[in-house]
Amino acid sequence: MKLPASIQAWFEQHARAALNTLGGLRLRLASSLMTTAVIGIALALPAGFLLLVDNLEAATANREGSPQASAFLQATLNVDQQRDIAAQIKALEGITDVEHITPEAALAEFQRASGMQETLALLERNPLPPVVVAQLRSGLSGADADALISALSAIGAVDEVRVDRVWLERLDALMQLANRGSGLIALLLGLTVVLVVGNTIRLDIENRRSEIEITKLIGGTDAFVRRPFLYTGMWYGLLGGSLAAILLMLSVLLLTGPSSHLASLYGSAFQPMGPGLSGTLTLLGSGVALGLLGAGVAVGRHLAAIEPR
């Protein structure tokens, strides 16, 4: 019966430290709330940025009708031959739709758009080639899109293929930058949390100097003296993480109306997503880890220096 009793005592000690430190935070309510708010905001900022990037990725993956490829056909083909080619292209795997633009239609559109009717009328023949605009299936991987474009170019009557992929690549690059940037922000703000908790715990240690001395005087081990400060750090992290999760959920709630209006303008059914369960747990976990780290640093630096007189 010796072991269970000591295990029970161990749990009792930890439960007591956990509850006492939580009570201590309540006693110093104003300053605890302030520290919690700083930690919550510092955690919410990078998490919100990451969530924004995730949402942008989801929103752009949902968009309709792109990417596009334009196949320029040989000018010598007649309209029937052009239609055949268009049908042939439409039958390719990965192409959802095609639009066939004859040279005449292209010229008429160009004249309407440019307002250069007189100048163009001087030309003795239509310089524009027939074009087939192909809609590629959305979500196509880069390699698949490249294969499709080679298949298009391989068709004998196709002179040239041009792909409207530049903006996609730009978006991709932008996303990567945003991801990298949010990693950097997360690192800096994580460091902020560690410093804020570390400084709060350092002041706490300073204020409880005589208590620490007396505890060591009558046989408190280092672990015993450390425990309440580590628990305080943990609570700060947990409370700050919870606050960050609440802030994120509120922001998503506030943005749902305007963003679905914006999405509907683009004909998309996109809905912004919140942090979700795993996001919330990650936030709480990071809060606890950073809080413990900050407290651990402060305890390691300042507690050993206090020896009983």
Place this chain on the structure above:
Amino acid sequence: MIRFDSVSKRYPGGNEALRGLDLHIERGEMVFITGASGAGKSTFLRMIPLLERPSQGSVMIDGVNLLRLRRSRVPFLRRRVGMIFQDHRLLHDRSVFDNVALPLVIAGRSHADVGRRVRAALDKVGLLHKEKASPVTLSGGEQQRVGIARAVVTRPPVILADEPTGNLDPALSEEIMALFEQFNQVGVTTVIASHDHALIERLGHRRIHLQDGRVA
């Protein structure tokens, strides 16, 4: 139980508090340490729970050479030595009960055990009715008794007291010394530094007189 072999203590700054102190206190003895101010009484007592380390010589407590005691074991030495300080060293933001409970909480005793032992210790020093009070609301003598209750609550084999009756009236001093005699009667090794020669004479226990950091 307590053995000092040519122990010297030089404080940083050059003060030589002990100069080759040799003494031996048996298990279960009750001993008074006397000597003029500055003779080294407090320094001697503080070496036993390793609040000070000797500059030279060796200190053995219960067969353990303190020079060889690992840092991580020091708290466990201190738990076996109940020390009473002249300035009480109480926590002023905790109740009397919590102050006396601290050694038990440190030792990881169960909640029920803590309550029982704290009340027994407070009863012994006659302060059971003050368990909820804050130490600052107590008189000097009452604070001294809270310090005694804290020192004995874990029933340590050794009790050290540094001028426990320093500024108490004679009646109260007598009461407190009687308390120490009671602990000693159940086998606790008791070492008390004191100036109160009249009282010491009357009690008639072994007396060790220090002069210039050694036994006179």
